[in-house]
Amino acid sequence: MADFELKELLENNKFDDLTEEHLDVLKTMKILVDDGLDEKKVLSFRYCKEKYSSPYSIFVIFPTLACNLACKYCYERTSELSARTMDEKTVVNTISFIKKMAAEDNTRTILIKLYGGEPLLNVAACTRICEEVSSWAQQLGMQVAVVLQTNGTLLTEDVLDALAPYLTYVELTVDGPQKNHDTIRIYKDGSGTYQDIMSAMERVTKRGIHTALRINIRNEDDLRDVLTDLTERGFREKRGVTFYYAQTSSFGLCELFSNNKLCHDDEERALEMSPAVREVIKELKWMEHLEMPDILQKQKFVACNNEKKARYVIDPYGDIYLCFFRAGQKEYRAGTLTEGEGQFGSMYYEMLARNPLQFEECRTCVYLPLCGGGCAMRAYEQSGTFHTNSCGSMKDFAEKRILMYLKRKYPDRFEKVI
Amino acid sequence: MPEKKIENNQEKIKSSRYNVYYKVKGKEKHALFNTLTRAILSIDIELKEVLEKGDVNTLEPGIKESLLQMGAVVPSHLDEKQIYEFRHNMTKYTAEDSSFVIFPTYDCNLRCPYCYEGTEKLSTFMDSVTVQNTIDFIKRTTVENGSKVVILGLYGGEPLLYPEICYQIASAVKEWAHSNNIVYYGTLTTNGTLLNEETAQLVLPYIASVHITLDGPEDIHNTMRVYRSGKGSYNDVMRAVEVVKDMPKHLTLRIHVNVEDETYKGLQVLDDLEQRGLKGRENLHIYFKQLEPPDACLSLSLDKEYIKKKEKGLNKFPEVWKKAQEMGWGPHMSVEAGSEHGMLTFNIIPCDHLKRGRYSVDPFGDVYLCPMSAGRKHHSIGTLQKGGGLILAPSYYTLLTRSPAHLEGCSECQYLPICSGGCPISIWEETHNYLGSYCGFLKQLKITAIKSHLRHQYPEKFSEVI
Numbered sequence: 001m002a003d004f005e006l007k008e009l010l011e012n013n014k015f016d017d018l019t020e021e022h023l024d025v026l027k028t029m030k031i032l033v034d035d036g037l038d039e040k041k042v043l044s045f046r047y048c049k050e051k052y053s054s055p056y057s058i059f060v061i062f063p064t065l066a067c068n069l070a071c072k073y074c075y076e077r078t079s080e081l082s083a084r085t086m087d088e089k090t091v092v093n094t095i096s097f098i099k100k101m102a103a104e105d106n107t108r109t110i111l112i113k114l115y116g117g118e119p120l121l122n123v124a125a126c127t128r129i130c131e132e133v134s135s136w137a138q139q140l141g142m143q144v145a146v147v148l149q150t151n152g153t154l155l156t157e158d159v160l161d162a163l164a165p166y167l168t169y170v171e172l173t174v175d176g177p178q179k180n181h182d183t184i185r186i187y188k189d190g191s192g193t194y195q196d197i198m199s200a201m202e203r204v205t206k207r208g209i210h211t212a213l214r215i216n217i218r219n220e221d222d223l224r225d226v227l228t229d230l231t232e233r234g235f236r237e238k239r240g241v242t243f244y245y246a247q248t249s250s251f252g253l254c255e256l257f258s259n260n261k262l263c264h265d266d267e268e269r270a271l272e273m274s275p276a277v278r279e280v281i282k283e284l285k286w287m288e289h290l291e292m293p294d295i296l297q298k299q300k301f302v303a304c305n306n307e308k309k310a311r312y313v314i315d316p317y318g319d320i321y322l323c324f325f326r327a328g329q330k331e332y333r334a335g336t337l338t339e340g341e342g343q344f345g346s347m348y349y350e351m352l353a354r355n356p357l358q359f360e361e362c363r364t365c366v367y368l369p370l371c372g373g374g375c376a377m378r379a380y381e382q383s384g385t386f387h388t389n390s391c392g393s394m395k396d397f398a399e400k401r402i403l404m405y406l407k408r409k410y411p412d413r414f415e416k417v418i
Numbered sequence: 419m420p421e422k423k424i425e426n427n428q429e430k431i432k433s434s435r436y437n438v439y440y441k442v443k444g445k446e447k448h449a450l451f452n453t454l455t456r457a458i459l460s461i462d463i464e465l466k467e468v469l470e471k472g473d474v475n476t477l478e479p480g481i482k483e484s485l486l487q488m489g490a491v492v493p494s495h496l497d498e499k500q501i502y503e504f505r506h507n508m509t510k511y512t513a514e515d516s517s518f519v520i521f522p523t524y525d526c527n528l529r530c531p532y533c534y535e536g537t538e539k540l541s542t543f544m545d546s547v548t549v550q551n552t553i554d555f556i557k558r559t560t561v562e563n564g565s566k567v568v569i570l571g572l573y574g575g576e577p578l579l580y581p582e583i584c585y586q587i588a589s590a591v592k593e594w595a596h597s598n599n600i601v602y603y604g605t606l607t608t609n610g611t612l613l614n615e616e617t618a619q620l621v622l623p624y625i626a627s628v629h630i631t632l633d634g635p636e637d638i639h640n641t642m643r644v645y646r647s648g649k650g651s652y653n654d655v656m657r658a659v660e661v662v663k664d665m666p667k668h669l670t671l672r673i674h675v676n677v678e679d680e681t682y683k684g685l686q687v688l689d690d691l692e693q694r695g696l697k698g699r700e701n702l703h704i705y706f707k708q709l710e711p712p713d714a715c716l717s718l719s720l721d722k723e724y725i726k727k728k729e730k731g732l733n734k735f736p737e738v739w740k741k742a743q744e745m746g747w748g749p750h751m752s753v754e755a756g757s758e759h760g761m762l763t764f765n766i767i768p769c770d771h772l773k774r775g776r777y778s779v780d781p782f783g784d785v786y787l788c789p790m791s792a793g794r795k796h797h798s799i800g801t802l803q804k805g806g807g808l809i810l811a812p813s814y815y816t817l818l819t820r821s822p823a824h825l826e827g828c829s830e831c832q833y834l835p836i837c838s839g840g841c842p843i844s845i846w847e848e849t850h851n852y853l854g855s856y857c858g859f860l861k862q863l864k865i866t867a868i869k870s871h872l873r874h875q876y877p878e879k880f881s882e883v884i
Contacts (some may be wrong), residue, residue: 041815048819051773055564077803089884104565106514309508346493349500353507358824 035385044357045368047301050308051352056109057310059098062086063114063128064316065120065328069151071175072393076410083117084328086316091125091339095132100341102142105310109143117316120154120358123162128261130166146173152184153193160203169210169240172197174249176217177225181384196232204237212291213243220276227284244292245277271400275408303372309352312342320344322351323377332377350386351376359389367398430494431482436708437490438755438832440869443882449872450824454498455489456755456764458872461877463879488584493768502835503823505766506844510780510818513775515567516560518591519789520544520552521780521864522576522583528609529646530633532711543580545802548783553590554806555779560600569603572625573778573789581620588624596864603630610658611651618661627668630658634674634684643707661695668701675708677734688745697746699724705759706738708716719844725859732761732866736874754875761871768838772817791843815854817842827855833864 066083145168182192312319320335335344356362356373374390406414461767485650523543591812633642675684716825771788783802791797799814822839
C-alpha cells in the first residue's frame with residue numbers, strides 16, 4: 001500500500017528517491033511505465049481491438065413494437081412508437097441479413113436477442129428466425145445462442161414447445177414484491193402480472209432453460225421480500241436460475257444514456273444501498289444465483305457494447321439501428337434491410353469510426369479507460385455528432401465506484417477510504 | 419458490405435471526395451477512378467465539369483443513380499472519410515488469422531549480388547530455447563487473438579539450412595492447431611537449393627505452399643543466383659521445383675524479369691518449366707517482379723533510381739503479362755485489380771504486415787511486425803520471454819494506432835484509400851518518426867499504377883490515358 005510520502009513522490013515524478021524494490025513493484029503494476037511508452041496509444045490499441053474484433057455477433061430483433069402490458073415507467077410506452085409488427089417479407093430479409101453479416105464478421109457465435117415490444121406477440125417471426133438461422137449456422141459450425149427477453153405473460157406451453165429447442169435463456173423482470181409489482185407491471189386493464197410471470201418462470205425452469213430474472217427494487221427490503229417469495233416458490237433450489245437487481249427508475253433507460261437528475265439520483269441511491277443489498281442476498285442464501293457485473297468489472301474500453309462492430313438492432317420496419325433505445329425512430333437508423341442484404345448509411349460509419357482518443361476532453365481525462373467517451377447516441381443528441389464526448393454522470397460515479405470497490409474488496413485496509 | 423447508400427433519390431448528393439480523373443489523349447473523354455470504391459468510369463468532359471465544379475443534383479435521375487451505385491457521387495451528409503477509417507480499422511484490428519514468419523537463420527548458402535541481407539548476423543541460428551519460446555509464443559498468441567487460422571511461414575535467410583528447426587516448429591504448431599480446432603497453414607519460402615528428398619520428407623508434411631524464386635532462364639539465373647563459390651544454382655533450384663511438382667501442394671514461382679530488356683529474355687524460363695511438365699499443373703502460381711533485394715520496399719523505397727525503375731516496371735509489366743499469357747501461362751497468373759501481384763492492390767492498410775496478428779520471429783527471438791524489417795533492431799516490437807510471452811514495445815502501439823485519416827498530408831488526400839499513408843517503417847528510415855508524413859514518390863507510383871491498370875485492362879477505352 002502506498003503511504004503519503006510515496007504519493008508525493010509519484011505525483012511529482014521524483015523516482016530517484018524510490019528503492020529498487022519499490023520500483024519493481026510499481027513497474028509490474030504499471031503504476032510507473034517506461035518513459036517511452038505512450039499509454040494513450042496502448043489505450044487506443046485496446047479500444048480499437050475491442051471495438052473491431054468481437055468474437056461474436058449480436059442481432060437484437062424487434063419482432064414487434066407492440067406490447068400487451070402498460071407499465072407505468074416504460075420509455076416505449078411514452079414515446080410515440082407505433083405498434084408495428086414485423087411482416088413476413090421483413091422476417092425473410094432479417095434472416096438473410098443475419099446470415100450475411102455473420103459470415104462477413106467471420107463470427108464464431110451468433111447471439112440473437114428477441115426483444116421488443118413484447119416479442120411473443122409475434123411468435124411466428126421468433127420461431128422462424130431461430131429455426132432458419134440455427135440450421136444454417138449448424139452446417140457452418142457456428143454456435144447460435146438465443147435470448148428471449150419477455151414480460152413472461154404470453155409464455156405458454158405451446159409457445160415453449162415451438163421455441164424451447166433454440167432458447168439459451170429467458171430474461172424476465174419483476175418490479176419488486178407482488179404488492180408493488182402489481183401496481184406497476186400491469187395489463188392494459190390495470191390488473192397485475194406477478195402471478196403470471198411466476199407461472200411462466202416455473203414452466204421455463206421445468207424445461208431446463210436458464211432464467212435470468214431482473215428484480216427492480218427501491219431498497220433492500222424490496223429485494224428481501226422478492227427473494228423470500230422466490231425461495232418459498234422453490235426457485236432457490238433450482239439450477240439455472242440467476243438474478244440481478246436494479247434500481248426501479250421512472251426513466252428506464254440505460255445508465256450511460258441518461259444524464260438527467262432523475263437517473264443521477266437513481267444511480268447514486270443504487271450505489272449507496274449496495275452494501276445493505278448484498279447483506280440481504282447473503283443472509284437469504286441467494287449469493288450463488290446473483291449474476292451481475294461487479295462495480296469495477298464493468299470496466300470496458302468501448303463505452304457501450306452496441307458501439308462495436310457486429311452489433312445490429314433490427315426493428316419491425318426492417319431498419320437497422322445501433323442502439324436498442326432508438327429502434328423504430330427512423331431519424332436514428334443506421335441502415336435498412338433490403339432483399340438479401342443490408343445497406344448502411346452515414347450514421348453507421350460515423351458511429352463505427354468513433355474513437356474517444358481523438359476527443360480533446362477525453363484524451364486528457366484520467367477516467368477514459370473506465371468510460372470510453374460515454375454514450376455515442378447521447379453525444380449525437382447533444383452535439384449533432386458521434387465524434388465528441390458525453391460525460392453524463394460518468395466522472396461522478398467512476399470515483400464513487402472505485403471507493404466502493406476498495407471498501408468491499410479490502411475492508412481491513414480501506415474501510416475508511418474517502 | 420459495399421458502401422451503398424440507403425438514401426433515396428430525393429436526397430441531396432455531392433461529388434465523392436475520392437474521385438480522380440485522367441484525360442484520354444485524342445478523345446473528349448476522361449477516366450474516372452474512385453479510390454474508395456475502386457469504381458472505374460469513362461466519362462465525357464461535360465460530366466467531369468459537373469462532378470468537379472457543378473451541382474450534381476441537377477443530373478438526370480438515371481445518371482445520378484449509376485453514379486451513386488459506383489460511389490462517384492454520395493449523399494451530401496455522408497463523410498466518406500469515416501467509411502475509409504472504419505474499413506481501415508476493421509482490417510487492421512481483426513485477427514481472423516494469426517501469421518508467424520519464422521527466421522530459423524539469417525544465413526544463406528547463396529550469395530546473390532543484389533541481396534541486401536546483412537552479413538554480420540549470418541552465423542547465428544535459432545537455439546533450442548528460442549525454438550521452444552517461439553512455439554509457445556505461437557500457441558499463446560493465436561489463442562489470445564481468438565484466431566481461427568494460424569499461418570506459419572518458414573523464411574530467412576535460407577530456412578532449409580536448418581531443416582530440424584523447421585521441422586520442430588512446424589510439427590509442434592500443426593499438431594497443436596489440430597487438437598485445438600484451429601486451421602493450420604504452413605508455407606516455405608526457400609531458394610530451393612537444399613530442397614532434396616531428405617529435407618522434403620522432414621519438412622514438407624507440414625507445408626501447404628512452397629515459394630521459390632527464379633532469376634530467369636539458366637544463363638541469366640546462373641549469373642545472379644550463385645553459391646559462395648560463384649557457381650550458378652539453376653539446376654539445383656529446378657530439381658527442387660521437380661520435387662514439389664508431383665506433390666499436392668501449392669507452388670508459387672517468383673520470376674525475375676528485367677523490363678529494360680525489350681525482348682524480356684527472362685520469360686524464356688517458362689519454356690524450360692513447360693518441358694519439365696509444370697504448365698497446367700494444378701495449384702501452380704507464377705508472378706513476375708523486377709530484380710531487387712528482398713527488402714527493397716524498406717531499404718530503397720525513397721531511392722530515386724529505384725523509384726524510376728519501379729515506375730518503369732509498372733508501365734511495362736502489362737506487356738510481360740501479355741507475353742506470358744500468349745505463351746499459355748495465363749491460368750497460372752492472377753493480375754487482375756485487387757490481386758496480390760496485380761497492378762492495383764486494394765489494401766486499405768499500407769501493407770498486410772502492419773496489422774494485428776502479424777509477427778516475424780528472428781533467430782535471436784526478437785519479434786517484428788514486418789519480415790522485411792527483421793534484423794533492424796530499432797523496429798523490433800519485443801523479445802520473446804520464457805513461456806512465449808512478449809512484452810510489446812512502445813513502437814508496437816505507435817505503429818498499430820497510426821491513423822492515416824488523421825495524418826497531416828494524408829487526411830485530405832484523394833489517394834488516401836489506396837495508399838493509407840505508405841509504410842511507416844520506411845518513413846521511419848527517412849524521418850526517424852513512424853508518424854512522420856513522407857509522401858515522396860508514393861503518390862506518383864500509385865497514379866502510375868492506376869493508369870497502367872486502366873491501359874491494359876480497358877485498352878479500347880483507355881489505351882491513351884495520360
